[in-house]
Amino acid sequence: MAELHARVLIAGGGTGGITLASWLRRLRPDLEVAVIEPSPFHDYQSGWVLVAGGFVDVASTRRPEGEVIPEGVRWIQAAVAAFEPDQNRVRLADGQCVGYDVLVVALGLELQWSAVPGLAESLGRHSVTSIYRRDLAAHTRRVLESFKGGTAIFTHPATAIKCGGAPQKIMHLADQQFKARSGVGVRSRLLFCTAQPALFPVAAYSERMVAIAAERGEEVRYHHDLVAVNGAERTATFCVKEPGKVSREAVLPFDLLHVVPPMAAPAVVARSPLAVNPGEGWVAVDPRTAQHRRYGNVFAIGDVGSFPTAKTAAAVRQQAPVVAANVVAVLEGRSPESAYDGYSACPLITSDHSVMLLEFDYRQQPVSSFLVNPVKERWFTWLLERFGFPWIYWNRMLTGQPHEAAYLKPLEGIARRLGLMRWQRSQRP
Numbered sequence: 338m339a340e341l342h343a344r345v346l347i348a349g350g351g352t353g354g355i356t357l358a359s360w361l362r363r364l365r366p367d368l369e370v371a372v373i374e375p376s377p378f379h380d381y382q383s384g385w386v387l388v389a390g391g392f393v394d395v396a397s398t399r400r401p402e403g404e405v406i407p408e409g410v411r412w413i414q415a416a417v418a419a420f421e422p423d424q425n426r427v428r429l430a431d432g433q434c435v436g437y438d439v440l441v442v443a444l445g446l447e448l449q450w451s452a453v454p455g456l457a458e459s460l461g462r463h464s465v466t467s468i469y470r471r472d473l474a475a476h477t478r479r480v481l482e483s484f485k486g487g488t489a490i491f492t493h494p495a496t497a498i499k500c501g502g503a504p505q506k507i508m509h510l511a512d513q514q515f516k517a518r519s520g521v522g523v524r525s526r527l528l529f530c531t532a533q534p535a536l537f538p539v540a541a542y543s544e545r546m547v548a549i550a551a552e553r554g555e556e557v558r559y560h561h562d563l564v565a566v567n568g569a570e571r572t573a574t575f576c577v578k579e580p581g582k583v584s585r586e587a588v589l590p591f592d593l594l595h596v597v598p599p600m601a602a603p604a605v606v607a608r609s610p611l612a613v614n615p616g617e618g619w620v621a622v623d624p625r626t627a628q629h630r631r632y633g634n635v636f637a638i639g640d641v642g643s644f645p646t647a648k649t650a651a652a653v654r655q656q657a658p659v660v661a662a663n664v665v666a667v668l669e670g671r672s673p674e675s676a677y678d679g680y681s682a683c684p685l686i687t688s689d690h691s692v693m694l695l696e697f698d699y700r701q702q703p704v705s706s707f708l709v710n711p712v713k714e715r716w717f718t719w720l721l722e723r724f725g726f727p728w729i730y731w732n733r734m735l736t737g738q739p740h741e742a743a744y745l746k747p748l749e750g751i752a753r754r755l756g757l758m759r760w761q762r763s764q765r766p
């Protein structure tokens with residue numbers, strides 16, 4: 338069988354793969370780019386929260402993959418079965434090999450539903466649900482709408498996850514809905530059980546998130562890692578590992594359980610020579626250039642990379658122009674010089690009319706794209722989340738357009754001189 342070959346091969350045609358392919362075509366219209374992606378569909382995953390909240394239809398979060406592959410880019414509809422970077426090739430599930438000059442890994446991450454005994458069998462039944470699966474987003478909406486009262490538990494696992502704010506977004510939306518029905522006898526107790534020691538890694542945001550939960554009477558339990566679910570008996574078992582104490586087990590009864598499962602690098606990456614430690618982990622990249630630490634012609638973008646920042650589509654938006662510039666540099670025999678500053682963002686929905694836009698970078702400090710104090714819930718950021726971001730995703734991000742906030746740059750100097758802007762802003766490509 339003749340081996341396929343592409344100058345630039347992108348493994349994965351999700352958010353990172355498609356955004357990068359568009360940027361590469363923008364920089365070098367003649368560059369030969371191929372994307373390996375098995376799915377016939379492309380999902381706007383951030384929209385699943387909006388589906389669960391009853392704001393949009395699930396159909397609006399999906400488009401055919403063929404519609405988002407940029408013109409001139411070859412789509413290889415197959416799954417990667419192995420990475421063989423010493424031979425500059427990947428092996429597909431059907432055994433065929435695809436060679437490359439430069440490889441960019443964009444496989445996202447794996448959701449490990451089976452890692453929690455009882456979870457996979459309970460999902461979609463017994464009021465156990467999750468916005469982290471497309472097919473359960475509308476189910477979550479129905480579960481919230483039919484909740485008659487009692488204890489609703491929302492979990493956050495011990496591993497890194499995509500969109501670290503999403504587990505709280507769905508809790509706040511549920512809380513608002515339940516309180517609106519208190520007049521018809523719905524009495525709820527909301528528990529946020531997180532395996533983490535804080536609500537968010539950036540202290541200024543975490544403090545405000547703690548205050549928001551307290552204002553609403555939502556109870557937070559730290560160091561609570563979900564280890565088993567019994568759907569029929571409606572109990573959730575947590576391993577509680579508080580610092581300085583012997584770990585214990587806590588069995589909590591629930592009337593509604595929203596689960597965010599543990600997440601990890603895809604197995605095909607973890608077992609490849611590309612992993613941080615061969616045998617486990619994310620693709621080992623330089624956090625600024627996204628270039629692989631051992632293979633100079635390999636890069637990663639998105640959730641699958643070992644970038645020490647939050648895994649979000651917002652991060653991908655900033656990484657894409659950097660990775661594209663560095664891929665072109667390597668193809669031309671230069672050193673990669675473009676740098677990613679770790680920017681990531683998560684719109685924390687706190688109600689059906691307010692969002693706190695959590696923006697930050699490698700310094701783990703709040704930054705603001707919009708010249709305003711980011712540690713604040715706002716209506717305009719709700720409008721962005723509800724109407725702006727979905728439009729931007731399909732029409733500007735996947736097509737490789739510069740970040741909207743770049744257009745505010747000329748105003749920034751004036752705002753600073755007038756003392757209107759005290760907030761740092763991340764570097765925008």
Ligand code: FAD
Nearest residue numbers: 349351352353382383416417444445500639640649650651
């Ligand atoms: P993905 O977009 O997941 O793409 C990975 C692609 O690789 C997929 O298309 C998959 O089919 C493909 N693939 C997998 N295995 C193989 C294989 N073996 N061979 C070939 N292809 C393969 N981000 C935000 O910025 N803001 C938000 O508000 C937000 N909210 C979110 C809410 C939810 C519920 C979820 C689930 C995510 C949210 N995110 C949010 C996160 C965001 O969607 C991800 O960070 C982003 O999609 C990561 O892009 P990626 O390309 O790394 O991975």
